[in-house]
Amino acid sequence: MAESKKKLRTIDAPFVALGPSGVAIRTSLKHLTDADDKVLRQVGAHLGSLASKDLKRRCADSLEHSTDTWAERKRTLTEESSSRWAGSITRASHDQWALSRRAQLAHIQTLETGVKTIAHRLSLPVGEKGTKRAPGGYRTRQEWFAKTRRLHLLEDRLDAERADREAGVVHVVRGGRKLARNRHNLHAAQLTEAQWRQRWEAERWFLAADGESGKRWGNETIRVTTDGEVSIKLPAPLAHLANARHGRYVLAAKVNFRHRGDEWADRVSANRAVAYRIHQDVQRDRWYLTASWTIQPVRTVPLAQARAGGLIGVDTNADHLAAWRLDRHGNPCGEPRRFSYELDGPAGYRDAQVRHALTRLLHWAHRRGLSIAIEDLDFTTEKTREKHGRRKRFRKLISGMPVARLRARLVSMAAELGITIVAVDPAYTSMWGAEHWQKPLTSKNRKTTRHDAASVAIGRRALGHPIRRRTAPPHDDQSDRRGHRTAQAGPGARGREGTRPRIPGPRTRSVQPDAERKREPSASTTVRDAPDVQVWV
Structure with missing residues (x-):
C-alpha cells in the first residue's frame, strides 16, 4: 500500500520584528x-x-x-x-x-x-x-x-x-x-x-x-x-x-x-x-x-508599509547569507547577493565576522530603501544527538549556525538605520524555493543555487504571496489545448489557483468583437495600486 501524502504543518503569518529595548x-x-x-x-x-x-x-x-x-x-x-x-x-x-x-x-x-x-x-x-x-x-x-x-x-x-x-x-x-x-x-x-x-x-x-x-x-x-x-x-x-x-x-x-x-x-x-x-x-x-x-522600543511600521516597495529576502546558512531583492509583486530583481562569513576561530573573531556580513547587508538595504525578510529560525529541538543519529556532520552544521546571535544583532543594527525586519515562518522555504525557483532563475550567465532560490521563497512569503510561481504562458496555437496561466493573487483570494476567466467573444482576430463586448469593455489587466486584487505582469 502506497504511503499516504505527508500532511503539511500550519504556517505562521509573517510579522514585523520588534527593535531592541x-x-x-x-x-x-x-x-x-x-x-x-x-x-x-x-x-x-x-x-x-x-x-x-x-x-x-x-x-x-x-x-x-x-x-x-x-x-x-x-x-x-x-x-x-x-x-x-x-x-x-x-x-x-x-x-x-x-x-x-x-x-x-x-x-x-x-x-x-x-x-x-x-x-x-x-x-x-x-x-x-x-x-x-x-x-x-x-x-x-x-x-x-x-x-x-x-x-x-x-x-x-x-x-x-x-x-x-x-x-x-x-x-x-x-x-x-x-x-x-x-x-x-x-x-x-x-x-x-x-x-x-x-x-x-x-x-x-x-x-x-x-x-x-x-x-x-x-x-x-x-x-x-x-x-x-x-x-x-x-x-x-x-x-x-x-x-x-x-x-x-x-x-x-x-x-x-x-x-x-x-x-x-x-x-x-x-x-x-x-x-x-x-x-x-x-x-x-x-x-x-x-x-x-x-530605551523606548522602536516603533514598528505596519506590515503593509514594509511591503510597499518590495523587500530583500535573506536565507541564513552556516557560512553565508543569501539575499535577493524582490519587487512588491514577488518578482526577483537584479542579481542575487551573497554575504559570507567564517565561524572558525575564537569567539571574538566569529562575532566580528557576523557583524561584518550584517553591515554589508544592511548598507545594501539602506541604499535601496527596502525592508529585510528573514526566517524566524530556532534549532533548539534539532541539536540533540538522538534527532539525527549518525548524521554528525549535519548536527555540527546546524549547531554552528549563529541563529540567535545573528537575529539579535540584525534587529539591533537595523534599528539604527531605520530598516524594518520582517520575520517569516521557515517551513518548507528551502524545499519549495528549489522546486519552483531554482531552475527558472538559472541561465547561461547565472547559476542559481538552492540558497538563492530559498531567499526568493522567503521574500514571497513575507510579501504575502504564495511561493509557487506562475505557470508558463501557453503558445498562441495551443491556448485552447493547454489552458491559460494562473494569476498572481493574494493568499486569501478564493480560486487563486484556477485558470483565468474567459472573456466573452471570439478569440480570433479576424472576427470583430460582439456587441456585448462593445457595451461592456473588460477592465485593464494591469493593476498597480491595489495589492489585494489580481496582478498581471
Missing part, C-alpha cells in the same frame, strides 16, 4: 595606578563573597520566595555593604536563579525529545528504514543494545530534573560551570593552576550597580561624570580606603565612550538612570567599564 556600551579603564587596581580587587572580592552567600539563600528559598524574604536578604547585605549595593546584589541573584529555571526547562524538553526518539526507534525491527516523517530502526544489534542503555540513562536524568523542577531546585555555579570543570583538566584547557585561579576569582567578583533616575549623574554607587571621572561608593568595611568625601574612591583613569558617547552624555547630564559594570579581562590584563540603559 536596551543599549550597552563599553570602554577600557586606562592608566590605572597600583592603588586603583588594589582597591578594585578588594571591593570586587568583598562584594563577590556577599553575592555568593545571597545566591545560596535565594536558591534555598526556591519557590517559597516572596517580597518579605527578599527584604530580609537585602537588610542582611546592607550591614556589610550599603543599601544600594545590597539592592544590586539581590536583583542579580534573582535574575540568575530565574535564568537557571528557564535553562532547566529547556534541558527537560531536550531530554523528553531524546527519550521519545530512542523509544520509537527501539520499538522497530533492527535495520528497518525510516521515512521522512519518522526515523527507522537501528542498523545493528550492537547499536540497538547501546541505545537501550542510553535510554535508561536519559530516563533517570529526566526523572531527576523533573523532581528538581517540582521542588524549585536549581544548580548554579558563580563563575561558570565550564570554568569550574576546567579545574579538573587543566592540561586540556591549556592552563596552569595559578592562571585558572586568577580567572576563577575574577569571574566571581561583583562590581555592578543599577542606575537611579533623579540621582546625580544617574547612579549613586558607580558614578561617571561627563568629564570621564569614575568614582565608587565603597562598602562599609572598606570605607577606610576612600580618597574622597562621603566614603568614595575616585579612580585615576578617565573614560571616554567612543560609541554612543553623545547619547550617554545626554542621559547622565539629565540625571537619568545608567547602570555600570566594572570587570577585568585576565587574558589581556585590562579593566573595562560597561554602561547600559533601557
